[in-house]
Amino acid sequence: MRRVSEARLVVVGDExxxxxxxxxxxxxxxxxxxxxxxxxxxxxxxxxxxxxIRDAVESxxxxxxxxxxxxxxxxxxxxxxxxxxxxALGVELTRDSEALADVYAWYERRGRPMPxxxxxxxxxxxxxxxxxxxxxxxPGFRVVAPGTATSLERWVVALPGPPSExxxxxxxxxxxxxxxxxxxxxxxxxxxFHLFGLSESDFAQEVGEWMERSAExxxxxxxxxxxxxxTLRSTCEGCEAQRLLEERAQAFRExxxxxxxxxxxxxxxxxxxxxxxxxxxxxxxAESCTGGLAASLLTRVPGISSVxxxxxxxxxxxxxxxxxxxxxxxxxxxxxVSAQVAESMARGAARVAGARLSIAIxxxxxxxxxxxxxxxxxxxxxxxxxxxxxxxERRFPPGERNWxxxxxxxxxxxxxxxxxxxAGLAPPHSDD
Amino acid sequence: MRRVSEARLVVVGDExxxxxxxxxxxxxxxxxxxxxxxxxxxxxxxxxxxxxIRDAVESxxxxxxxxxxxxxxxxxxxxxxxxxxxxALGVELTRDSEALADVYAWYERRGRPMPxxxxxxxxxxxxxxxxxxxxxxxPGFRVVAPGTATSLERWVVALPGPPSExxxxxxxxxxxxxxxxxxxxxxxxxxxFHLFGLSESDFAQEVGEWMERSAExxxxxxxxxxxxxxTLRSTCEGCEAQRLLEERAQAFRExxxxxxxxxxxxxxxxxxxxxxxxxxxxxxxAESCTGGLAASLLTRVPGISSVxxxxxxxxxxxxxxxxxxxxxxxxxxxxxVSAQVAESMARGAARVAGARLSIAIxxxxxxxxxxxxxxxxxxxxxxxxxxxxxxxERRFPPGERNWxxxxxxxxxxxxxxxxxxxAGLAPPHSDD
Numbered sequence: 001m002r003r004v005s006e007a008r009l010v011v012v013g014d015e016x017x018x019x020x021x022x023x024x025x026x027x028x029x030x031x032x033x034x035x036x037x038x039x040x041x042x043x044x045x046x047x048x049x050x051x052x053i054r055d056a057v058e059s060x061x062x063x064x065x066x067x068x069x070x071x072x073x074x075x076x077x078x079x080x081x082x083x084x085x086x087x088a089l090g091v092e093l094t095r096d097s098e099a100l101a102d103v104y105a106w107y108e109r110r111g112r113p114m115p116x117x118x119x120x121x122x123x124x125x126x127x128x129x130x131x132x133x134x135x136x137x138x139p140g141f142r143v144v145a146p147g148t149a150t151s152l153e154r155w156v157v158a159l160p161g162p163p164s165e166x167x168x169x170x171x172x173x174x175x176x177x178x179x180x181x182x183x184x185x186x187x188x189x190x191x192x193f194h195l196f197g198l199s200e201s202d203f204a205q206e207v208g209e210w211m212e213r214s215a216e217x218x219x220x221x222x223x224x225x226x227x228x229x230x231t232l233r234s235t236c237e238g239c240e241a242q243r244l245l246e247e248r249a250q251a252f253r254e255x256x257x258x259x260x261x262x263x264x265x266x267x268x269x270x271x272x273x274x275x276x277x278x279x280x281x282x283x284x285x286a287e288s289c290t291g292g293l294a295a296s297l298l299t300r301v302p303g304i305s306s307v308x309x310x311x312x313x314x315x316x317x318x319x320x321x322x323x324x325x326x327x328x329x330x331x332x333x334x335x336x337v338s339a340q341v342a343e344s345m346a347r348g349a350a351r352v353a354g355a356r357l358s359i360a361i362x363x364x365x366x367x368x369x370x371x372x373x374x375x376x377x378x379x380x381x382x383x384x385x386x387x388x389x390x391x392x393e394r395r396f397p398p399g400e401r402n403w404x405x406x407x408x409x410x411x412x413x414x415x416x417x418x419x420x421x422x423a424g425l426a427p428p429h430s431d432d
Numbered sequence: 433m434r435r436v437s438e439a440r441l442v443v444v445g446d447e448x449x450x451x452x453x454x455x456x457x458x459x460x461x462x463x464x465x466x467x468x469x470x471x472x473x474x475x476x477x478x479x480x481x482x483x484x485i486r487d488a489v490e491s492x493x494x495x496x497x498x499x500x501x502x503x504x505x506x507x508x509x510x511x512x513x514x515x516x517x518x519x520a521l522g523v524e525l526t527r528d529s530e531a532l533a534d535v536y537a538w539y540e541r542r543g544r545p546m547p548x549x550x551x552x553x554x555x556x557x558x559x560x561x562x563x564x565x566x567x568x569x570x571p572g573f574r575v576v577a578p579g580t581a582t583s584l585e586r587w588v589v590a591l592p593g594p595p596s597e598x599x600x601x602x603x604x605x606x607x608x609x610x611x612x613x614x615x616x617x618x619x620x621x622x623x624x625f626h627l628f629g630l631s632e633s634d635f636a637q638e639v640g641e642w643m644e645r646s647a648e649x650x651x652x653x654x655x656x657x658x659x660x661x662x663t664l665r666s667t668c669e670g671c672e673a674q675r676l677l678e679e680r681a682q683a684f685r686e687x688x689x690x691x692x693x694x695x696x697x698x699x700x701x702x703x704x705x706x707x708x709x710x711x712x713x714x715x716x717x718a719e720s721c722t723g724g725l726a727a728s729l730l731t732r733v734p735g736i737s738s739v740x741x742x743x744x745x746x747x748x749x750x751x752x753x754x755x756x757x758x759x760x761x762x763x764x765x766x767x768x769v770s771a772q773v774a775e776s777m778a779r780g781a782a783r784v785a786g787a788r789l790s791i792a793i794x795x796x797x798x799x800x801x802x803x804x805x806x807x808x809x810x811x812x813x814x815x816x817x818x819x820x821x822x823x824x825e826r827r828f829p830p831g832e833r834n835w836x837x838x839x840x841x842x843x844x845x846x847x848x849x850x851x852x853x854x855a856g857l858a859p860p861h862s863d864d
Contacts, residue, residue: 011475013654014652014654014663015652015654015661015663016458016459016475017462017471017472017473017474017475018462018463018466018472018652018663019458019459019460019461019462019463019464019466019472020459020654020656020661020663020698021459021654021656022454022455022456022458022459023454023455023458024454026448026451026454026455026477027448027451027452027453027454028451029451030449030450030451031450031451032451034450034451039449040449040450040451041449041479042449042476042477042478042479042484043443043448043449043475043476043477044474044475044476044477045458045474045475045476045477046474047473047474048652052474074632074633074636074653075632075633075636076632076635076636076643076653077636077643077644077645078643078645078652078653080645115633115634115636115637116637117633117636117637118633135829135830135831136829137633161654162655164829164831164832164835167832168831200506200507200508201506201507201547201549201550201569202547203508204506204507204508204547204549204550205547205548205549207508211508211509211510212509213509213510213512218510219510220446220447220450220480220510221506221508221510222445222446222447222452222453222593223594224452224453224594229447229452231446231447231450231452266452285745287724289731290728290731291724291727291728291730291731291732291740291743292719292723292724292725292726292727292728292731292743292745293724293728293731294724295723295724295728295745296722296723296724296725296727296728296837296841298723299721299722299723299724299725299745299747299837300723300833300834300837302798302799302800302833305747305748308723308747309747309748309750309751310744310745310746310747310748310751310755311723311724311745311747312742312744312745313717313724313727313731313742313743313744313745314742315731315736315737315740315741315742315743316737316741316742318741319742323742366734367734368734397567397568397596398567399567399596399600400596400599401732401734402732403596405728405731405732
């Protein structure tokens with residue numbers, strides 16, 4: 001048995017190649033595998049054809065000792081991942097009694113007979129061990145590539161495609177198996193930083209030679225929804241690499257402290273939500289252009305109900321007046337997208353909800369509604385915290401409607417979190 | 433010059449392999465290319481290293497005459513896609529004056545000097561033509577693989593990685609170029625159906641041999657957020673294939689009419705939103721466990737402000753009473769997740785907002801709050817339309833909090849749309 005340090009993924013599905021939806025499984029696999037020291041080195045996405053699945057599995061097996069396939073384990077005739085893997089390994093499909101029992105049991109728990117088509121899901125490559133899936137009908141499986149000496153064992157794993165099922169099977173079955181069987185190893189050192197309020201270009205300028213390809217540790221940077229993810233990774237094992245990593249991480253913290261909002265969690269809604277829950281500070285939101293998006297992000301946080309009782313989606317001018325008490329004259333004289341209206345919305349929401357922290361958003365997400373003075377992408381924010389109201393203007397790059405809304409919702413939550421930081425109620429790196 | 437019918441994608445980014453976020457570019461590329469008759473046959477995701485980018489581009493070029501790379505065009509030192517492509521083609525990087533002018537102009541429009549690091553972005557493989565990017569600093573480019581006869585021209589294209597930039601450059605530059613240069617061709621016939629209320633297993637059982645791999649047209653099926661996407665695709669060109677496609681599509685419509693909510697748009701929020709806008713029916717929402725998610729989906733629809741003025745995020749019991757007029761006794765006797773409370777929320781929201789259609793959601797998204805009688809995943813919905821209130825119970829498979837919330841938000845919008853259908857106010861296939 002050999003410890004695995006690298007994995008390759010084969011993602012199966014015509015619907016993915018056709019663009020029906022994004023592949024959400026690979027990021028989840030990459031994150032969970034990284035935590036047990038296994039790096040994903042490549043992902044190949046292929047269609048629902050036996051031959052291309054076979055080719056992709058063969059190619060991946062030639063480069064890594066762990067190949068994980070997702071998708072194509074369903075009951076329909078276009079689900080042929082098991083066939084493709086069997087052909088890559090040169091074995092037959094055989095009916096697996098444990099897998100069959102799983103599928104029967106799934107239907108039994110729902111008080112329904114198993115449709116005959118689902119029997120297909122119990123056929124696995126010869127020699128495979130089924131992996132339980134308690135949340136769906138498709139069992140996964142793991143199988144050793146035949147003909148390999150034990151010291152060079154190469155595994156092919158198949159997991160179900162629906163992300164909600166994949167995640168459960170991965171977390172509850174595959175990761176524990178990799179750990180308990182001694183295949184996982186310690187992860188190479190890594191530090192992550194999540195930053196707000198810097199563009200990638202500004203960051204590159206600022207960070208200089210820390211980002212050279214030859215630097216130890218190696219730095220990576222990527223942008224998402226107006227945030228930056230900066231990663232420091234050791235490129236080798238050992239105390240010296242560890243020391244360099246710690247030093248660089250500490251220097252990085254000092255240099256970028258006002259921008260860093262987290263080191264573990266990149267989700268500003270979780271950083272803010274946790275800080276609110278810990279301090280018991282009640283929050284509310286008044287949303288116009290984001291139409292409930294900021295509230296829906298914040299309510300992703302488990303336990304948020306202890307500090308969040310209500311929020312306001314006030315889409316029309318009239319409702320801003322009736323629900324939040326924004327003076328009609330303010331809208332008439334400054335326009336609904338203005339500092340004055342944002343401030344009045346924040347104060348009104350804080351008052352109506354009786355919340356210590358209130359965040360308001362009003363902006364132009366388009367299409368239409370923009371003017372030369374108030375262009376597409378202009379968004380005004382305001383926060384009211386313990387009676388003190390502050391406003392902020394952002395001009396997001398003109399883009400499509402939902403992009404601007406998404407940037408605005410994240411910005412709003414960041415501003416709420418900054419209120420807590422400035423008041424000393426949240427640590428600058430709240431999730432350390 | 434040859435018409436292109438197949439493309440391969442090379443997606444570049446350590447952050448994608450590391451799981452920092454999902455690849456949203458490939459689905460967008462696949463959809464837009466499919467519309468001009470170019471099928472994406474494979475996607476390979478690789479890290480930010482010159483050698484692996486070079487290998488992936490070489491491999492893709494050996495299988496398809498159009499290779500599109502995304503990502504790795506930024507100003508930072510880990511952006512090496514241009515280097516990898518140059519090495520795959522065996523050419524040098526040279527400074528492109530048009531690309532440089534683009535980057536300068538981008539900063540000039542923002543009234544800022546160009547940081548020196550951004551000059552890197554103007555270095556392109558020799559022979560490349562830059563592709564304009566009006567929304568970001570990274571110009572894309574297209575380059576012919578050297579040494580190929582014109583009749584077998586093979587192209588490598590590089591597009592920026594941030595999805596908001598990629599989409600604009602693709603839509604405004606690459607697709608028009610492919611079309612105007614005669615490289616695109618007519619798409620093979622395809623019909624898509626979006627269904628709600630059927631599991632993939634039930635569907636497989638029902639649809640039988642229509643899904644055989646040898647069937648003409650070929651049927652594909654995938655599940656997402658409780659919806660099914662069913663695709664019929666001709667596997668060859670010609671009148672006969674076209675006739676078979678039309679016949680099967682018509683037979684499919686008749687057999688699954690109660691489940692089909694759209695043929696073009698899979699987004700139930702757009703199907704409902706368009707129907708509301710066309711009929712001028714005002715809508716509101718009262719959300720508990722979904723915390724604004726249903727409203728945020730519905731407000732993605734441009735022009736929704738003509739029928740949507742406000743909605744309610746009533747997270748606590750108390751706010752359901754004060755904001756919507758739900759009787760306290762109803763909550764005490766039936767529990768907050770119940771048919772009675774859902775109905776009362778829907779009626780209250782319709783009354784307060786003065787809306788003809790109102791949709792309410794109250795459920796148990798966890799973690800915690802569940803009981804044997806009211807398990808995790810139980811959600812009650814109610815709709816009030818022209819004064820008539822109906823309720824619906826769904827028991828979603830136990831899963832993580834945000835999964836249940838997402839299913840519930842989509843289900844709620846579907847129920848709203850069914851109200852319009854049942855009243856004859858929306859066509860069963862509203863987006864045909």
